[in-house]
């Protein structure tokens with residue numbers, strides 16, 4: 001394995017390469033191999049004169065499900081035929097543009113017992129989605145899903161189940177919505193040996209952070225604005241505290257690094273304490289702040305995956321630094337192919353539906369996986385002990401000797417100060433200033449932060465962010 005180069009070493013570089021992949025003919029890498037579909041049943045029944053094709057049932061007619069149905073209805077495919085739409089209380093969901101021969105139902109059992117070939121699961125959540133997907137696969141029906149929580153927790157098991165029953169499980173929309181990063185990892189890049197993946201995977205966090213950056217508004221105001229515009233839910237904890245992004249990172253680690261990791265084993269730091277003043281200090285360092293999800297195979301300990309999610313300083317002119325609003329960006333680093341970038345809409349009904357329909361077409365195409373023989377999936381020890389430079393921001397009650405005391409604590413832990421930044425014009429009762437540290441491991445910094453948390457002049461907990469460069 002090559003040394004795991006840091007993924008954010010793109011200071012000043014243009015976006016490495018924007019990849020668009022076709023879903024046709026892609027092979028499956030190390031995951032259980034995709035089996036060719038057991039049959040291609042002609043569509044039966046119906047009165048619309050629509051072409052025959054693989055029979056498709058859609059379960060969940062919400063934001064993404066309705067967008068999928070719209071694409072399938074407006075652009076009928078010769079290889080796909082939507083036959084069922086299943087949603088609780090479906091009467092209120094009915095749409096005039098859905099072909100008349102599509103059967104609307106709220107009975108999941110009747111769908112799973114029918115002769116459909118492919119089930120699209122778009123209800124979200126773990127329950128009853130997991131049960132539905134398992135039952136579909138056990139009865140030999142291929143499944144397409146956008147459900148990140150389900151795949152992050154049960155992806156490897158479900159892929160095995162699909163292989164056992166000679167059907168397919170596709171989940172290209174579960175990470176980065178409409179950005180075809182998962183298909184690319186599983187086909188276009190499967191000939192490489194990837195050693196690192198990093199991304200802006202949560203559009204809500206990116207919207208909030210880029211709004212604070214551009215308008216210098218408080219975090220609470222940026223959150224309210226995101227909620228008002230529909231970019232954040234009323235309870236946005238999963239997004240803000242990193243739960244959503246780490247589930248996506250676990251899926252990327254599986255597809256690209258062949259590492260099977262539980263999302264909970266990945267440390268997630270919240271973006272809530274990030275303040276407008278942090279963007280002033282970050283700018284002084286040539287940086288901005290983004291929620292970054294990163295996973296690196298550890299070159300020194302081959303059974304270890306370094307992984308974490310949280311706000312980081314990134315160079316303003318880097319690909320990460322330039323991502324605005326609710327866009328997603330994923331960067332990969334490979335031993336042979338070098339760095340790649342994938343940028344686009346990480347959410348939204350239509351972009352996500354494109355990914356779902358692309359998966360459907362791949363399944364309908366019936367291509368068997370080629371496999372690349374690159375090795376098995378492994379279960380690593382997950383660590384967040386990255387080595388980086390650090391940004392420490394303090395809010396203190398001003399008094400003599402503060403810097404000396406902090407320097408003393410840092411020196412006692414053998415940590416080297418790189419710079420000290422203090423903007424004028426703040427109240428002495430709550431004065432923000434910043435210390436940056438030369439690179440050290442997280443584990444080396446942690447005990448110093450514990451000592452710092454006990455000083456009596458802090459009026460807020462110290463904010464500690466990695467500086468990726």
Ligand SMILES: NC(=O)c1ccc[n+]([C@@H]2O[C@H](COP(=O)([O-])OP(=O)(O)OC[C@H]3O[C@@H](n4cnc5c(N)ncnc54)[C@H](OP(=O)(O)O)[C@@H]3O)[C@@H](O)[C@H]2O)c1
Pocket residue numbers: 059060061062063064065086087088089122123124125128146147148173174177346347348349352
């Ligand atoms: N929205 C995005 O931008 C996006 C992006 C990427 C991935 N995804 C994933 O795509 C999936 C769907 O997301 P979404 O935004 O479309 O969700 P959504 O708008 O909440 O739609 C879910 C639909 O499923 C129905 N439903 C829920 N539980 C059901 C059950 N037990 N039986 C039958 N119907 C049920 C809901 O009915 P009710 O109307 O009664 O609630 C609703 O119509 C999720 O896994 C999500 O994580 C979404």
